[in-house]
Amino acid sequence: MVGRSLSRGLDGLRLTLRDVAEGDGDLTRRLPVTSQDELGQLAGAFNRFVEKVHGLVRQIVEMTGQLTELVGQVSDQAQRSEQAMAQ
Numbered sequence: 001m002v003g004r005s006l007s008r009g010l011d012g013l014r015l016t017l018r019d020v021a022e023g024d025g026d027l028t029r030r031l032p033v034t035s036q037d038e039l040g041q042l043a044g045a046f047n048r049f050v051e052k053v054h055g056l057v058r059q060i061v062e063m064t065g066q067l068t069e070l071v072g073q074v075s076d077q078a079q080r081s082e083q084a085m086a087q
């Protein structure tokens with residue numbers, strides 16, 4: 001009975017981890033923490049890891065947006081300078 005319960009828990013973790021790994025990179029997915037045993041601790045640790053990675057990705061997306069905006073401003077300024085020099 002204990003073996004079956006452990007096996008069921010491991011299989012659930014395996015399936016969820018496979019879905020996350022093979023999916024579209026959905027970093028909002030979390031493993032269910034249904035116990036405080038080793039499997040629950042494993043799920044919790046995985047969830048904390050994914051949360052950190054998710055935060056880093058959000059920061060990168062935000063910084064990329066800011067860089068894109070700055071590049072646009074520099075490009076606009078270069079065009080204005082070129083037009084001023086042509087005049």
